[in-house]
Amino acid sequence: MPALKEIAELDSGVVLITGDAKRLVRMYLTEWSRRGKTILIEYIPFQIDGEVYIGSPYEGTSFDAYRIVNPLSRSKAEREKLHRWLARNRDKLILLYEGKYVKDSITRYAIRELIDYLIAYKRETVGFERIDVMRFEDGKIVESRTYVRRR
Template identity: 75%
Template sequence: MLKEIAELDSGAVLITGDGKRLARIYINAWSKGGRKVLAEYLPFQVNGDVYIGSPFESDDFDVYLIVNPLSRSKAEREKLHRWLAGHKDKLILLYEQKYVKDSITRYGIREFIDYLIAYKRETVGFEQVDVMRLENGKVVGSKTYIRRY
């Protein structure tokens, strides 16, 4: 399922739990194909060319990186939801630092995302990545990956 996400042409992916490495992998993979990437700002380093700016002011890009969409004020979240509804043909990576998995059902953004990746680093020496495919705000498929370090 993780490789399927890297090969997307359009859709919205939400990464939660401060999964910087995963977000970096996806941004690098998507920018390699000659796609133009616009990020609000970069909380991690990337290899390709990434433009910095507000995604709400430009429609000229193929990939957008929006940081901390769940931690915004109510007015900003509503603006983001309207923007997401109008950009379903673009590839959008929503990167949230706080961990959200099953509680995504409390957020209105669930209606706009296609994949949820919940990254969690455990204290006993492993990482857990839960990937969920969503359709119309409901989970239709999921897979869990565990890696020891």
Template identity: 70%
Template sequence: MLKEIAELTSGAVLITGNGKRIARIYLNAWGREGRRILAEYLPFQVEGDVYIGPPFESDDFDVYLIVNPLSRSKAEKEELKKWLASHGDKLVLLYEHKYVRDSITRYGIREFIDYLIAYKRETVGFERVDVARLEDGKIVESKTYIRRY
């Protein structure tokens, strides 16, 4: 399922739990394909050209990076939902620092998310990545990946 996400041409992907490495991999892959990327700001390094600016003011990019969408005020969340509804033909990577997995169903933004990647670093020497595909705000398919370090 992780490879499916790398091959997306449109849709919204939410990465939670501070999964910087996963987000970096996707942005680098999409950038290598020649897609233009606009980010609010970069919480990690990315290879290639990434433009920094407000994503709600531009429609000229193929990929958008929006940071901490779940930690915003109610008004900002409403603006984000409207923006996501009108940009369904674009590829949007939503990067959230806090960990959210099954509780995504409590957020109104769930209606606009196609994939949820929940990253968690466990204390016993492994990382866990839960990937879920959502349709109409409900989880329809999920898979868990575990990596020891």
């Protein structure tokens, strides 16, 4: 079963986190930085310990890990450019963060063929948080696990 810890220990792969999961994003980036990875992020909305650079992933400089924001909310041309970039950088560790919640509707996006993990975070109105973790192979879900935490 795909586990949140397993994702923290990755050396390469594409992880898409959707929903308002800033805490998870921060946790992964901090862990990857702690393990000595240099990280490029498009912008920094919170403090991350370690070696982190701000810039565009398309500028040509190579990093160990990347954080790209709102890949599904971009224009069609920007999504196609990102898709080509992801296909060329499969050996890197890439965290895609989409602010809107996407889980089952990921099947509508071509990016599903390039992601290894989808983490869909949702804060429920009845006082708990739900995290669905799915592992993908060739655009299809091969494993899935749900975590629930009461607030």
